[in-house]
Amino acid sequence: MKVLVIGAGNMGLIYAQAMSKSKLLNKRNLMILDNSPEKLQSLKKISQFDVYDRLEDCVPLADLIFFAVKPYHSEDLFQKIKPLAKQGQIAISIMAGVTIATLQEGLGLQKVVRAMPNLPAQVGKGVTSYTASDAVSRIELLTIENLLDTTGKSLKVSSEKYIDASTGISGSGPAYVFYFMQSMMEAALKMGFSANDSKLLVSHTFEGAVELFNQSDLSPNKWMEKVASKGGTTRAALDSMEDNNVKELIKEAAYAAFNRAIELGKEK
Numbered sequence: 001m002k003v004l005v006i007g008a009g010n011m012g013l014i015y016a017q018a019m020s021k022s023k024l025l026n027k028r029n030l031m032i033l034d035n036s037p038e039k040l041q042s043l044k045k046i047s048q049f050d051v052y053d054r055l056e057d058c059v060p061l062a063d064l065i066f067f068a069v070k071p072y073h074s075e076d077l078f079q080k081i082k083p084l085a086k087q088g089q090i091a092i093s094i095m096a097g098v099t100i101a102t103l104q105e106g107l108g109l110q111k112v113v114r115a116m117p118n119l120p121a122q123v124g125k126g127v128t129s130y131t132a133s134d135a136v137s138r139i140e141l142l143t144i145e146n147l148l149d150t151t152g153k154s155l156k157v158s159s160e161k162y163i164d165a166s167t168g169i170s171g172s173g174p175a176y177v178f179y180f181m182q183s184m185m186e187a188a189l190k191m192g193f194s195a196n197d198s199k200l201l202v203s204h205t206f207e208g209a210v211e212l213f214n215q216s217d218l219s220p221n222k223w224m225e226k227v228a229s230k231g232g233t234t235r236a237a238l239d240s241m242e243d244n245n246v247k248e249l250i251k252e253a254a255y256a257a258f259n260r261a262i263e264l265g266k267e268k
């Protein structure tokens, strides 16, 4: 199987590098295309894949075309690709909001997979939800799942609604975690810690808490109870969060991302 990645930005490059390292594809079977001359220069130095700057030279060679450009670049890109695409090729898109119907119509292809990864893919700890059009066979889907798994874990979902929903949870989610980290680091700085010490305290607190959670069957609520002594410091912090409706605000934020994904799918 020959794979073409279009868009060598954050996610496209992460996927291309993960797939090339995985041994599922050798160099000859992995192509990458970007439209920025500077990016092309640096891509050529990597030598894990064949680098292209013209769609005509690579689209006809591909069995699987992986779309990793911003959603607002997709329409223009689809118009250029449609005359070059061949039935039987599979399009896999990680673009937020862009629907399977839009991909099928825009590219004139029936076999389409929509996926939503996240940035921890960069360190092999990503999670990618995905779903496919009926035209994609079980065997093709298995191959695609193996490719997605090169960046971490994958989760097959039953419909596109869950791709938009997972955009609000896991796709955008790392930014919520960084928001929380930033807030705690700012509090630590204000309390007088150096930047380095703030970073150490906060990053180990996150890492340790996630490790505890992963190594048990306990819910986050149960873990909170273990930290919070009656009348103690943690209870004071948790009460402050409850009084300020922090949980509801976080849920609202996740829904804002979910709704924005749906909106992006309707924008031209």
Ligand SMILES: NC(=O)C1=CN([C@@H]2O[C@H](COP(=O)(O)OP(=O)(O)OC[C@H]3O[C@@H](n4cnc5c(N)ncnc54)[C@H](OP(=O)(O)O)[C@@H]3O)[C@@H](O)[C@H]2O)C=CC1
Pocket (backbone or CB within 6 Å): 006, 007, 008, 009, 010, 011, 012, 033, 034, 035, 036, 039, 068, 069, 070, 071, 073, 077, 094, 095, 096, 116, 117, 118, 119, 171, 172
């Ligand atoms: N970043 C994230 O955490 C996540 C992103 N996504 C999705 O991944 C997609 C890519 O995001 P991200 O990697 O952050 O974006 P980037 O802007 O980092 O990467 C997109 C790349 O595609 C290039 N590009 C734009 N138009 C074309 C074109 N017509 N032909 C070839 N290359 C082109 C851009 O070049 P130039 O810069 O010159 O425009 C850029 O290098 C988005 O659709 C986003 O919704 C999904 C999950 C997580």
Ligand SMILES: O=C(O)[C@@H]1CCC=N1
Pocket (backbone or CB within 6 Å): 096, 167, 171, 172
């Ligand atoms: O912010 C965005 O639109 C993309 C999709 C999920 C993460 N980044």
